[in-house]
Each structure stands twice: as C-alpha cells, then as structure tokens.
Amino acid sequence: MNSQVSIDAQQRGSSPSKESSHWTTPIRRPLQLVAPQGQLQIHTSTFRGSFSVVLSESLRSAGLGSQVLIAQFLRGGVNQGPNGASNLCGRLEWLRPDIETCLPEQISKERLSLKRKYEEKAIKDLWEFCKARLIEKKIDKIVLDEIGIAISLGFIEENDLIFMINNRPSSTDIILTGPSIPPKVIEMADQITELRCN
Numbered sequence: 794m795n796s797q798v799s800i801d802a803q804q805r806g807s808s809p810s811k812e813s814s815h816w817t818t819p820i821r822r823p824l825q826l827v828a829p830q831g832q833l834q835i836h837t838s839t840f841r842g843s844f845s846v847v848l849s850e851s852l853r854s855a856g857l858g859s860q861v862l863i864a865q866f867l868r869g870g871v872n873q874g875p876n877g878a879s880n881l882c883g884r885l886e887w888l889r890p891d892i893e894t895c896l897p898e899q900i901s902k903e904r905l906s907l908k909r910k911y912e913e914k915a916i917k918d919l920w921e922f923c924k925a926r927l928i929e930k931k932i933d934k935i936v937l938d939e940i941g942i943a944i945s946l947g948f949i950e951e952n953d954l955i956f957m958i959n960n961r962p963s964s965t966d967i968i969l970t971g972p973s974i975p976p977k978v979i980e981m982a983d984q985i986t987e988l989r990c991n
Contacts, residue, residue, distance in 0.1 A: 838988035941973035
C-alpha cells in the first residue's frame with residue numbers, strides 16, 4: 794500500500810511523506826584501485842630475430858608513459874655499457890654491453906682468452922645494472938634480449954634469472970627474447986610467442 798502511495802505521489806509531481814517512503818540508498822564502500830599485475834612474456838624462435846616486435850611494443854609503452862628498460866646482452870659494437878644508455882621518448886632506456894662487436898651464438902676456442910673475460914665482464918655488468926634497476930622499482934617493463942643465449946654461453950646463471958623473475962616488483966612486466974630460453978623459465982611464462990620461419 795505504501796509503495797502505491799509513493800508511486801502515485803511521484804506521478805502527481807509531489808513527494809511522498811517521509812512516513813510512507815521505504816526506499817533507502819544502500820551504503821556502498823568506495824571503489825579501490827587494483828594494482829596491475831606484471832607478466833612474464835617470452836618471444837622466442839629457433840633463430841635470432843624476434844626483437845623487432847618487442848622493440849615497437851616497448852616504444853609504444855614508453856610513449857604512453859611507462860618506464861622501459863631494454864638490455865641487449867649479445868649486441869655490442871657501440872661500446873655503451875651501463876653508463877652509456879640511449880634514451881628514447883624520455884622514458885625508454887636502451888643498453889648494450891661495452892664490447893666491440895656482436896657475439897655469436899657459440900663461442901669458438903680462440904675466444905676463450907682475455908677477450909672472452911672482457912666480454913663476460915661487460916655482459917655481467919649489464920646484468921647487474923638490470924637487476925639494480927628492478928630493485929629500485931622504477932621500471933614498468935624490462936626487455937632482456939637474447940638472455941637465453943647469454944645463459945647457454947655461461948655469462949649469466951639460469952637460477953639468477955629465475956630469482957630475478959620471482960622477486961621483481963609485482964607490477965613489472967618482463968619480456969625475454971631470442972632462442973635458447975631455458976625450459977624452467979618457459980614454464981613460468983604468462984605468454985609465449987614463437988616466431989617461425991617456413
């Protein structure tokens with residue numbers, strides 16, 4: 794009966810009396826923002842060459858305001874090192890090791906010398922820099938190019954990579970590219986993209 798009185802009163806343009814109103818506004822808790830969850834993405838192939846797609850995605854992310862770090866572990870030739878990063882879009886930091894040339898997928902016996910030690914130190918310096926930047930929690934996305942080959946050549950420990958993935962800030966995306974990604978790391982991935990050559 795009271796609800797009919799309330800409806801009739803609204804149709805006539807008057808408000809119902811307080812005694813006849815049964816409608817109450819429920820008390821709602823305020824909305825809470827959900828922290829983004831970072832992903833582990835792998836772009837792999839049987840050959841070197843899966844980097845260009847990741848580079849364009851990284852540039853797009855930086856252009857939209859994300860802090861991005863790209864580390865190319867076996868691509869030398871520009872003598873960068875951790876202190877010589879190239880910056881793009883004001884938010885993308887691009888690094889290569891401080892070595893003279895790009896390294897092959899397999900190291901020949903003649904490279905097992907002083908040059909090999911120099912290359913190993915340059916790659917390890919780059920790796921330590923990447924880990925330090927993750928600890929600072931100032932990176933939204935980190936790309937580790939050809940990290941699987943760096944592991945298979947003995948420059949970086951597989952367990953060290955796994956530890957870094959497990960202990961990164963929860964909102965940080967990690968993208969691994971190139972061939973030879975260790976099976977244990979592949980099992981951890983949220984997304985795997987395989988580039989094939991037919």
